[in-house]
Amino acid sequence: MKAQRLAWFGHVHHMPDNSMAKKVYGWSPAVTRSLGRPKNRWEDDAKSNITRMKITNWKDYIRDWTKWKSLVEKAKTSLKL
16 A cells, blocks of 8 residues: 555656646645644655655655655665554
8 A cells, every 4th residue: 555655656756747646736725724633645645654764765766767666665675663
């Protein structure tokens, strides 16, 4: 599941800016959220997985598709909860 989330995260970042999925990804609602602890988003989970793998320059990994693919493969074996 975590590797699939990372794969989708990289896929969305590779999309052109005019694609519908990237527009939805970057969209922020005009209404305010309710009080309390903020709900987790899938992007937050993906970034926390990257942080747990001790990757600091994840944007460089996304730009190089082979490096990102190896990171996703590494996530399949190394991320355990």
